[in-house]
Amino acid sequence: MSKCGRKKCIKTNLRQMTMETIESQQDGSVTASVAENESAHMQTQTGPNSIPTLAQVSVAGSGTGRGSPAVTVVQLPSGQTVHVIQTPQPSVIQSPQIQSVQVTTITETDESAESEGIIDCHKRREILSRRPSYRKILNELSSDVSGVPKIEEEKSEEEGTPPNIATMAVPTSIYQTSTGQYIAIAQGGTIQISNPGSDGVQGLQALTMTNSGAPPPGATIVQYAAQSADGTQQFFVPGSQVVVQDEETELAPSHMAATTGDMPAYQIRAPTTALPQGVVMAASPGSLHNPQQLAEEATRKRELRLMKNREAAKECRRRKKEYVKCLESRVAVLEVQNKKLIEELETLKDICSPKTD
DNA sequence: GCCGAACACCGTCACTGTCG
């Protein structure tokens, strides 16, 4: 087997796994079952005294699509039709409460009503054709189940991360230097610089503003450990603060004694001239004239988009992992719950059953 | 030690939903 084929197989399995539905069954047990194009057996009980009837249920693709409501039509021997509607629960965890079972007796005149229901189902499917994000799913889960941590809308800092390690804080502003580097300024005052040429971690450098708390009048000094200190670099920051210059030894003030000679210094000053807030280095499209500038602008935009998407993919994967962990913990909880219920049932059986001896 | 399988992680692309 070729490497690609194998990996494809693995990834396909993973994909299938993510499409699986963890169902809480009637007996409380939790199983994982493939939701799509899979026939299943469902036990339906039509009355208190009736014998449970095993009905062959074919999902028949009614629940296909991400997060769409699966409507399973079960034809009972008595002529009744049971619509098992798995309500558009975004979570892949289907708790028994969210299944609504509609028992209708189908006659010839009910066909129109049935078709209406199908149309309604189609509409609902169209509305909910896309699966919500993991954040939404997890938040809904956590609202249902206590003890499940919510994903914050914007995490101030990664939990469990040592405070002295520069983290990938959520940037609030991204700027580009005159040399093509990207500078992301996070809310905590952390500045990250990434080189477009290098990738990921290598190109990322974290900065700390020395006066990120309460800036004194004058300059904000940004320490920047460049991997290749070459010449002057400058970038702009918003909030009527501007600039930067790093002639290495030129503007290293006395309080930057920690700065070595190899470390260029950036200085952010209040603008002497009236500069609009949020000014970015990149020239506005209107000021671009020649094709080379346009190409550079396109390249910059692409780099920026790729960088953002990179970060988004990281965040998405993190959420996904958290989501899977949440599912696993939920399965564990439900298994314990199931075990307890079985034990309780056995106890009640022992109590209620007539003594034979 | 070598090799292949299995797995984890990452970057990128494409697509869709949301929002201003």
Next chain:
DNA sequence: CGACAGTGACGGTGTTCGGC
């Protein structure tokens, strides 16, 4: 309607582990 975020899919790379 365009910009953007979120996410599935795909391919690439690195690591671990068991069999030889």
